[in-house]
Amino acid sequence: xxxxxxxxxxxxxxxxxxxIILSFLTLIGALGYIxxxxxxxxxxxxxSNQYPWGIWIAIDxxxxxxxxxxxFTTAALADIFHRNKYHSLTRPALLTAMLGYTFVVVGLxxxxxxxxxxxxxxxxxxxxxxxxxxxxxxxxxxxxTILYVEFFPIVIERFMGHVNLPGLLSKYNSLIESFLKISxxxxxxxxxxxxxxxxxxxxxxxxxxxxxxVIAPYKMxxxxxxxxxxxxxxxxxxxxxxxxxxxxxxxxxxSFKIKPEIKTLASIAKYTPILLFCYLSIKVADLAxxxxxxxxxxxxxxxxxxxxxxxxxxxxxxxxxxxxxKRHSIKYLFLSALCxxxxxxxxxxxxxxxxxxxxxxxxxxFPSFVEIAVTAGLISGLILVYRFMVIHLPVISIQxxxxxxxxxxxxxxxxxxA
Amino acid sequence: MDKDRRKFLKLxxxxxxxxxxxVTSASTEHCEDDFDNAFGVLVDTTVCVGxxxxxxxxxxxxxxxxxxxxxxxDKSVFNSMRKPSVExxxxxxxxxxxxxxxxxxxxxxxxxxxxxPACVSACIVGALTKCTHGVVSWDxxxxxxxxxxxxxCPFQIPAYEFKEPLKPRVMKCTFCYDRIxxxxxxxxxESCPVEALTFGKRRDLIKLAHSRIETSPDKYxxxxxxxxxxGGTSWMYLASKEFINYDLPKLGEEQIPQMTEIIQHGIxxxxxxxxxxxxxxxxxxxxxRQNKKKETxxxxxx
Ligand code: SF4
Ligand code: SF4
Numbered sequence: 242x243x244x245x246x247x248x249x250x251x252x253x254x255x256x257x258x259x260x261i262i263l264s265f266l267t268l269i270g271a272l273g274y275i276x277x278x279x280x281x282x283x284x285x286x287x288x289s290n291q292y293p294w295g296i297w298i299a300i301d302x303x304x305x306x307x308x309x310x311x312x313f314t315t316a317a318l319a320d321i322f323h324r325n326k327y328h329s330l331t332r333p334a335l336l337t338a339m340l341g342y343t344f345v346v347v348g349l350x351x352x353x354x355x356x357x358x359x360x361x362x363x364x365x366x367x368x369x370x371x372x373x374x375x376x377x378x379x380x381x382x383x384x385x386t387i388l389y390v391e392f393f394p395i396v397i398e399r400f401m402g403h404v405n406l407p408g409l410l411s412k413y414n415s416l417i418e419s420f421l422k423i424s425x426x427x428x429x430x431x432x433x434x435x436x437x438x439x440x441x442x443x444x445x446x447x448x449x450x451x452x453x454x455v456i457a458p459y460k461m462x463x464x465x466x467x468x469x470x471x472x473x474x475x476x477x478x479x480x481x482x483x484x485x486x487x488x489x490x491x492x493x494x495x496s497f498k499i500k501p502e503i504k505t506l507a508s509i510a511k512y513t514p515i516l517l518f519c520y521l522s523i524k525v526a527d528l529a530x531x532x533x534x535x536x537x538x539x540x541x542x543x544x545x546x547x548x549x550x551x552x553x554x555x556x557x558x559x560x561x562x563x564x565x566x567k568r569h570s571i572k573y574l575f576l577s578a579l580c581x582x583x584x585x586x587x588x589x590x591x592x593x594x595x596x597x598x599x600x601x602x603x604x605x606x607f608p609s610f611v612e613i614a615v616t617a618g619l620i621s622g623l624i625l626v627y628r629f630m631v632i633h634l635p636v637i638s639i640q641x642x643x644x645x646x647x648x649x650x651x652x653x654x655x656x657x658x659a
Numbered sequence: 660m661d662k663d664r665r666k667f668l669k670l671x672x673x674x675x676x677x678x679x680x681x682v683t684s685a686s687t688e689h690c691e692d693d694f695d696n697a698f699g700v701l702v703d704t705t706v707c708v709g710x711x712x713x714x715x716x717x718x719x720x721x722x723x724x725x726x727x728x729x730x731x732x733d734k735s736v737f738n739s740m741r742k743p744s745v746e747x748x749x750x751x752x753x754x755x756x757x758x759x760x761x762x763x764x765x766x767x768x769x770x771x772x773x774x775x776p777a778c779v780s781a782c783i784v785g786a787l788t789k790c791t792h793g794v795v796s797w798d799x800x801x802x803x804x805x806x807x808x809x810x811x812c813p814f815q816i817p818a819y820e821f822k823e824p825l826k827p828r829v830m831k832c833t834f835c836y837d838r839i840x841x842x843x844x845x846x847x848x849e850s851c852p853v854e855a856l857t858f859g860k861r862r863d864l865i866k867l868a869h870s871r872i873e874t875s876p877d878k879y880x881x882x883x884x885x886x887x888x889x890g891g892t893s894w895m896y897l898a899s900k901e902f903i904n905y906d907l908p909k910l911g912e913e914q915i916p917q918m919t920e921i922i923q924h925g926i927x928x929x930x931x932x933x934x935x936x937x938x939x940x941x942x943x944x945x946x947x948r949q950n951k952k953k954e955t956x957x958x959x960x961x
Contacts, residue, residue: 279824281825281827282824282827283821283822286821288821289821290742290744290809290818291742293806293810322947323947352805353804353805354802354803354804354805354806354819354823355803355804355826356803356804358784358801358804359803361784361803362784367785367786368785369782369784370924371779371916371919372781372783372807374782374805374807375783375784440940441933441936444936445933449923449926453807453810454810455918455919456781456916457813459908459910459915468918471922600814
C-alpha cells in the first residue's frame, strides 16, 4: 500500500519561467480563437472544400482524446483491477483526462462552422444512430460529465471543513459545508459505478474515432485505410495511456523539484511494450491481409510518414521498454514515453490529414498561422490550468518526508482511508 | 418582370424550405427502398455540347450569386477541371485529352443523389436526409457545421461557406426539390438545348440508357455509370467510347456507408456489448475487492 504517499497541494510558485512562456502562448492562442469566431474559417484557416478537416480535428480533437486515455487506463488498473500501488497515479491521470477533454471541446468549438449549435446532438429529434460522429459526440459528452464527477471528491477533500468565504459571502459557509458533506457521502458510495462507466465509454469512443474515417474508403491512402481502424485506435489509445502518465509524472517532478516515483513508474511501464507489441502485430497482419506492404516502399510523403510513425512511435519505445533495466532509468522511461506520444500524434495526423486524398485536389493542406497558434494556445492553456490545479488541490502524491515540509494542514489524512 | 419572377422564386423557396422538414421526416421510412420509383436524371455526355446553359439556369433557380451572361459563355473555364462550389451547384467540365468543343467530351457534374448516400449516413444530426423522390436534401437549422459530410462524399460534392462567419451553409445541388414537387423538371434539365439531360423515374432511365447502348453499340461505352456504383445513384451517365472517364471517380458497387454502419450497429446492438463490458468490469472489480478483504482479514487473524 502507498500509505506513505499522500496527495497534497504542491507548494510552488505559479509563475515559473516556463509558465510565463506558456501564458504568452495561451494569450496568442486566445486572440486567434477570438479572431476565428469573428471572421470565420476562411480568413483564419487553410481549410477548403478539398480539405474540410485540418489540425483542429486531427490534433485538438483526435490526438487530444487519445492522449487523455491515461485517465481511464489508470482508473481501470488501479480501481477496477485493484492494483493499489498505482493509486498515486490515478489523480494526476484523472486531472489530465478532465482537462484534456475540456480542451477537446473548446478546440472542437473553434472548428465547428456553427459552434452555437453544438448542443443539437442532444436533442432526441436529431439523434442519428448511423453516424459515427454522433456516437463519438454523445460518448465524449457523457464521459466529460463523469470525469467532473470523479474529480469532485478531490475538490471536496480540499475544502470540506475549510470553507471560508470572505466578507458578505461568509454566511453561505455552513450551507456549502453541508453540501460538500452530503455529496462526499453520496459520491463515496456510487463512485465505482462512475469509474466503470468511464472505462466503458472510453473504449467506445476511442475506437469510434477510428471508425470515423472508414466512411471514406476511396479517399484514404491504403496504408491507413482498413476496416479495423477502430481496433487500432482503441489499442493505440490503451498503449499511450500509461506513457502519458509517466511523461507527466516525470515532467511535474522536474518542474516542482520532487523525487519522481521511479518504482511505480517503472512498474506501470511494463504493460506498455506488451500493448505496443499487440498493436504492431495487428498492424502488420492487417497490412499483409490487405496486401498493402508495397506502399511502404514507394517514396512519397505518405510512406515516409508511415515509417516515421511506426519506427519512432512503436518499435523504438517497444524495444526500450521490453528491457527491465531501461524501465528503471528515468531517462529511458521519459524518452520512450515521449516517442509513444509523438507516435500517437503522428498517427492521428496521418489518419485524418496525410492519408486523406480527395479525388480532385489542386494542392495540399498545411495549417495556417492562426490554426497553429490556437492549437499551441490550447495545449499551453491546458498545462497552465493543470499547474494551477496541482498547486491548489491535492492531486500529486509526494512522500511523507516532503509532505511535512509543506506548510499545509494534514487534511489529506481522511482520504487515505477512503 | 424578371424581378417579379425572382421574388416569386424566393417566396416559393421559403415556403418549401419550411415544408421540407415535415415532408421528409414523414416519408423517409417508406421511400427508403423505393429507389426505382425515385426520380433521376440520365446525362448523355455524347450529346452535351458544353454550352453551360444548365449552369446558368441552376444559378438563377437557386439564387446563387448573380453572374453576367458572359460568365456562362466563357469557354476558357474548360481549360481546368472544376468542382461544384458555394457559387455553383453544378459545373460542366471537358475531358482533358479532348480537343476544344469535341462532342462527347463534356460532362456536367453535381450531387449524384445517391441511393445510399454516405453524407446522410455520416451527418451527426441528420441534417442531410434522403427523402421523397430520391432527393438528398439539407436542413440548415439542424446542421452544426462539422463538415463530416464532406469527408464522406465519394464524389467530393458538398461545398462549405467557409467565408461565412456566422451562418455557413453546406451547399450542394437540391435536385430542385420544389420544382419536382410541383411536377416540373429540374431547372437544368429544362434549360438544356440538346436534351443531353433526361429527367424521369430512375427505373425508366436505366431502361432508356440500356436501350440507347443497344441501338448504337458503336457509339456508346457499354456501361451506365450510377446504375450500380456504390449501390446506385439518382443521376446516371452515358459516355462515348472515346471519353469514358467523364471526370467521375472509379467506384465499386459496395454501398459506402455499409462498413461503418456494420461496425456501428455491431457495437451498439441493443446496447448489449457496452452493457456486457460494464457488467464484466463490475464483476472483476467486486470479486477482486472481496478477495483483498479476505486477505487482509486473514492477515489480521494470523
Ligand atoms: S453525391 Fe455526395 S453529397 Fe450527393 S448524395 Fe451522394 S454522398 Fe451525398
Ligand atoms: S456539416 Fe452539417 S450537414 Fe454536414 S455532416 Fe456536419 S452537421 Fe451534417
